[in-house]
Amino acid sequence: MRIAWFSPLPPDRSGIAAYSADVLAGLRGHEIDAFVDDTSGQDAVLRARPLAGASIRGAHEFVWRRARRPYDVVVYQLGNSAAHDYLWPYLVRYPGLVVLHDAQLHQSRARALIRQFREDDYKAEFRYSYPGVPPLLADLVVAGLGATLCYFWPMVQIPVESARTVAVHNAHLASALRGRFPGCDIVRIHMGVPDPGVPPGAAAGVRRRHGIPEDAVVFGSFGRVTPEKGLTAVVRALAHVAPSVPNLRLLTVGEPVEYYDLMAQARELGVADAVVSAGYVGDGELASYLAATDVCLNLRWPTGRETSAAWLRCVAAGKPTIVTDLAHQTDVPSLDVRTMAAAPGGPAGAEPVCLHIELVDEIPMLRLALQRLCADAGLRERLGRAARRYWEQHATVGLMVRDYEGLLARAAAAPDPPRPPAWPAHLAADGSARARALAAEAGVPYPLAAGPGSPESSGRA
Amino acid sequence: MFAEDDIERRRVEREAADRAYNEALTALDQAFPRMPELPHPPVVYDESRLPAINERWEVVPADPAPGASGWRRRAARLVWGIVRPAFERQQAFNSALVDHLNRNVAVHRANREAIAAAIETLRGELEKLQAFHSRLVMYLQTITRFVDTKDRSEHIARLANITQAGLSGVVDEFRRDWEAMTARDQRHVAAVDELRTSIAAVQQTGLTLKRELERLLAGRPAPAEAGAAAAGPAQPGAAPAGGAQQAKAARPAPGAGAVPPAADAVNAYKYVGFENKFRGSEPEIRARLEDYVGLFAGASDVLDLGCGRGEFLALLAERGIAGRGLDINHEMVELCRAQGLEAREGDALAYLESLADGALGGLIAVQVVEHFQPAYLVRLLDAAFHKLRPGSRIVLETLNPACWFAFFDAYIRDITHAWPLHPETLKYLVVASGFQRADVRMLSPYPADARLQPLWLPPGADALAMTTMAQVFNENMAKLNAVMFSELDYAVIAERM
Numbered sequence: 001m002r003i004a005w006f007s008p009l010p011p012d013r014s015g016i017a018a019y020s021a022d023v024l025a026g027l028r029g030h031e032i033d034a035f036v037d038d039t040s041g042q043d044a045v046l047r048a049r050p051l052a053g054a055s056i057r058g059a060h061e062f063v064w065r066r067a068r069r070p071y072d073v074v075v076y077q078l079g080n081s082a083a084h085d086y087l088w089p090y091l092v093r094y095p096g097l098v099v100l101h102d103a104q105l106h107q108s109r110a111r112a113l114i115r116q117f118r119e120d121d122y123k124a125e126f127r128y129s130y131p132g133v134p135p136l137l138a139d140l141v142v143a144g145l146g147a148t149l150c151y152f153w154p155m156v157q158i159p160v161e162s163a164r165t166v167a168v169h170n171a172h173l174a175s176a177l178r179g180r181f182p183g184c185d186i187v188r189i190h191m192g193v194p195d196p197g198v199p200p201g202a203a204a205g206v207r208r209r210h211g212i213p214e215d216a217v218v219f220g221s222f223g224r225v226t227p228e229k230g231l232t233a234v235v236r237a238l239a240h241v242a243p244s245v246p247n248l249r250l251l252t253v254g255e256p257v258e259y260y261d262l263m264a265q266a267r268e269l270g271v272a273d274a275v276v277s278a279g280y281v282g283d284g285e286l287a288s289y290l291a292a293t294d295v296c297l298n299l300r301w302p303t304g305r306e307t308s309a310a311w312l313r314c315v316a317a318g319k320p321t322i323v324t325d326l327a328h329q330t331d332v333p334s335l336d337v338r339t340m341a342a343a344p345g346g347p348a349g350a351e352p353v354c355l356h357i358e359l360v361d362e363i364p365m366l367r368l369a370l371q372r373l374c375a376d377a378g379l380r381e382r383l384g385r386a387a388r389r390y391w392e393q394h395a396t397v398g399l400m401v402r403d404y405e406g407l408l409a410r411a412a413a414a415p416d417p418p419r420p421p422a423w424p425a426h427l428a429a430d431g432s433a434r435a436r437a438l439a440a441e442a443g444v445p446y447p448l449a450a451g452p453g454s455p456e457s458s459g460r461a
Numbered sequence: 462m463f464a465e466d467d468i469e470r471r472r473v474e475r476e477a478a479d480r481a482y483n484e485a486l487t488a489l490d491q492a493f494p495r496m497p498e499l500p501h502p503p504v505v506y507d508e509s510r511l512p513a514i515n516e517r518w519e520v521v522p523a524d525p526a527p528g529a530s531g532w533r534r535r536a537a538r539l540v541w542g543i544v545r546p547a548f549e550r551q552q553a554f555n556s557a558l559v560d561h562l563n564r565n566v567a568v569h570r571a572n573r574e575a576i577a578a579a580i581e582t583l584r585g586e587l588e589k590l591q592a593f594h595s596r597l598v599m600y601l602q603t604i605t606r607f608v609d610t611k612d613r614s615e616h617i618a619r620l621a622n623i624t625q626a627g628l629s630g631v632v633d634e635f636r637r638d639w640e641a642m643t644a645r646d647q648r649h650v651a652a653v654d655e656l657r658t659s660i661a662a663v664q665q666t667g668l669t670l671k672r673e674l675e676r677l678l679a680g681r682p683a684p685a686e687a688g689a690a691a692a693g694p695a696q697p698g699a700a701p702a703g704g705a706q707q708a709k710a711a712r713p714a715p716g717a718g719a720v721p722p723a724a725d726a727v728n729a730y731k732y733v734g735f736e737n738k739f740r741g742s743e744p745e746i747r748a749r750l751e752d753y754v755g756l757f758a759g760a761s762d763v764l765d766l767g768c769g770r771g772e773f774l775a776l777l778a779e780r781g782i783a784g785r786g787l788d789i790n791h792e793m794v795e796l797c798r799a800q801g802l803e804a805r806e807g808d809a810l811a812y813l814e815s816l817a818d819g820a821l822g823g824l825i826a827v828q829v830v831e832h833f834q835p836a837y838l839v840r841l842l843d844a845a846f847h848k849l850r851p852g853s854r855i856v857l858e859t860l861n862p863a864c865w866f867a868f869f870d871a872y873i874r875d876i877t878h879a880w881p882l883h884p885e886t887l888k889y890l891v892v893a894s895g896f897q898r899a900d901v902r903m904l905s906p907y908p909a910d911a912r913l914q915p916l917w918l919p920p921g922a923d924a925l926a927m928t929t930m931a932q933v934f935n936e937n938m939a940k941l942n943a944v945m946f947s948e949l950d951y952a953v954i955a956e957r958m
Binding site for chain 2 (some may be wrong): 040109143144146147148151152173237301302303326327328330343344345348358359360361396
């Protein structure tokens with residue numbers, strides 16, 4: 001199968017870049033052109049790390065390559081960050097398989113359009129997606145006041161309607177999208193991560209490097225140290241339990257950010273000695289840090305209903321995890337730390353693989369979780385074993401690639417969806433608006449016939 | 462919230478104020494005169510001749526004939542004596558003039574310096590005034606920016622931050638609660654599902670015990686023995702001892718109702734005619750039944766109890782769902798068979814009891830259960846529970862006797878109807894028989910234009926009494942409509958867990 005693949009790729013540090021690299025490596029039997037963002041020039045193409053299974057190209061090459069030799073299917077890896085802005089013009093014009101990593105695209109789409117001074121286009125998309133909502137809300141976002149409000153209006157309609165098939169990674173999201181877009185083909189696929197392959201003896205080295213005692217119980221948080229990781233609540237809970245569990249350590253592995261000072265909070269609460277910041281760690285060293293960790297913290301808020309690859313990596317490493325109790329994760333077998341019983345939601349009889357923390361009961365539940373996991377090595381071991389089994393059954397790269405094989409065939413065979421007549425005009429523009437304007441300014445008749453879009457439209461999506 | 466026209470008014474006012482301000486500023490800028498051409502100070506007083514004048518003003522010599530002697534001297538003295546007064550007057554004039562000129566040199570000098578200084582002062586002051594004017598215009602030009610930036614950078618920015626922080630806080634708090642509640646709800650749903658499964662198992666056990674007890678008491682064969690006969694023809698004689706109606710129902714009788722009580726009174730072929738006349742034509746019935754087909758998607762072994770002319774069986778067949786019909790009316794069964802549909806003739810309860818447990822993947826009985834006596838219906842529902850597989854559905858559609866029109870116009874029209882069933886009664890019986898997720902779906906709403914119509918007051922008749930009267934009248938109409946002309950049918954739909 002000849003496949004066009006739009007996605008950020010390594011060395012981009014986003015989770016989707018790593019995800020794409022894993023999937024592409026498994027799809028080596030196909031002829032794949034991976035198109036990266038070359039909006040700012042060829043540097044991005046030259047910088048992209050060579051991939052097994054795909055040729056890396058700039059997105060601007062897609063149109064002529066496709067014209068020369070059509071692709072069987074075009075794949076768009078879509079998320080809620082600026083790294084995916086470049087996909088949109090292709091996504092709405094060349095229907096394919098849209099892999100929706102976030103159920104929330106409002107922030108990135110609004111930012112992208114507003115940055116280009118296309119407030120009217122943004123407002124048109126908002127009005128189209130939410131005809132029953134007062135359009136002034138879009139003005140609020142344009143005025144910079146709507147960041148959190150965006151969560152109520154995720155703006156996924158246009159990508160979903162554009163797609164032949166939409167794939168998501170959790171059942172909750174699939175069900176929600178099917179309910180909202182009954183005519184669209186929504187498929188749930190597994191998300192997989194590679195086996196981290198923990199090197200023997202690595203744990204001790206990491207602990208020595210950071211002065212962590214051998215008998216300490218280490219709770220690790222991986223990824224950039226931001227408020228979204230729920231670490232403020234962890235530090236507060238830690239302050240409560242520290243006197244009773246002096247051997248507890250909180251290890252943060254990831255780049256710190258300027259606007260969030262976790263250590264200052266720890267100092268303020270008198271637990272700075274129990275917090276260790278490792279800073280940014282390269283991919284090669286991650287496994288060692290995972291090995292040095294007894295329990296992984298995978299708290300996330302707010303959520304875009306994404307399935308966390310970071311959490312799956314911890315699960316694959318056979319680590320017990322503490323996760324936020326989010327609606328799309330209730331089907332993961334988990335333990336209710338208040339009752340120490342398996343929480344309803346997971347498959348009947350499945351062993352719990354994690355502890356969940358309710359958002360409205362965060363600190364008390366975290367206190368209990370820290371205490372119980374510190375005190376009970378057997379519990380840690382049971383959860384870890386179950387986690388590894390969960391990964392083997394639900395989250396390997398092999399499973400994900402197998403799903404992709406079926407999904408690609410399905411999308412290749414599917415017809416292009418009809419373009420909704422009420423779509424905002426700029427999505428259907430033929431791209432000739434600027435040429436027309438220049439020709440008109442020069443008093444020269446525009447030589448080409450009018451395209452399907454309105455002449456006034458910008459020709460950009 | 463500002464109205465759009467209010468916002469527009471504010472914009473127009475703001476633009477007018479901007480215009481007026483700019484015009485006033487331009488007028489001010491133009492009003493001040495440019496720097497005038499100032500006069501030069503007077504030229505310097507010409508003193509060049511003064512030394513000569515000062516040297517030559519004396520015209521009366523001390524010796525009128527210096528160097529002369531003799532007569533010459535005397536002659537000179539004589540002449541001098543004559544002209545001397547004139548010379549002396551001249552000298553006095555010269556002296557006064559020279560003195561005057563000498564005295565005015567200083568004044569001239571002072572005047573010139575004063576004028577030059579005055580001009581310089583005037584120039585300086587005019588320059589200062591011009592600078593002041595220029596600064597005044599600059600000042601006025603900066604006022605707009607000053608006011609704008611003051612508002613924007615401080616007040617508005619602070620206000621924006623406060624609004625943003627407030628909004629974010631409220632939204633985040635709300636979303637946290639919402640997310641937590643959604644997650645809890647999902648876990649509760651899962652817990653309720655587990656509970657349902659457990660309850661279903663308990664119900665199954667209870668009902669099985671009940672049935673076995675009844676068998677023991679009645680001395681009848683165990684279900685395994687009866688199951689052996691499942692594939693065979695229905696056993697009309699195996700009707701339950703459920704009272705007089707059930708005893709009669711053991712014999713074929715007409716009707717979509719499968720077990721009409723007065724079989725002897727209405728011959729089978731006559732009921733076919735009755736159906737055609739009162740229940741609707743086959744296409745009409747098919748259209749009505751379409752909605753039920755989806756409830757059996759993916760099922761097999763669906764039994765249509767009281768299959769009548771086979772409309773529903775045909776719909777199932779079109780969707781590839783395996784089904785069969787049962788009717789007590791021979792003519793109906795023949796009509797089905799003529800269409801290639803699988804149908805049997807027999808009594809409903811007897812047929813169900815002859816099946817092995819779990820033999821059915823769905824059961825539908827449309828306009829049937831009102832033909833049964835209550836005791837018979839209860840037994841039928843019990844049997845249906847045992848014969849349906851877990852996860853399958855039961856659908857029972859019947860006339861809605863809670864609707865006056867349905868009862869008096871439709872229910873009593875059919876002489877084979879045995880017992881009117883209130884929607885809540887039937888739902889209760891279904892749940893009591895072990896089914897879950899029971900739901901009453903109201904059907905066939907009485908046409909709106911045929912209902913009692915409300916009273917509309919003519920324009921202008923807005924007197925309080927009239928309005929009140931009309932309101933009371935209309936409320937009464939609504940109440941009557943709700944009782945008399947609501948939905949004519951309903952269906953109880955439930956699941957066997």
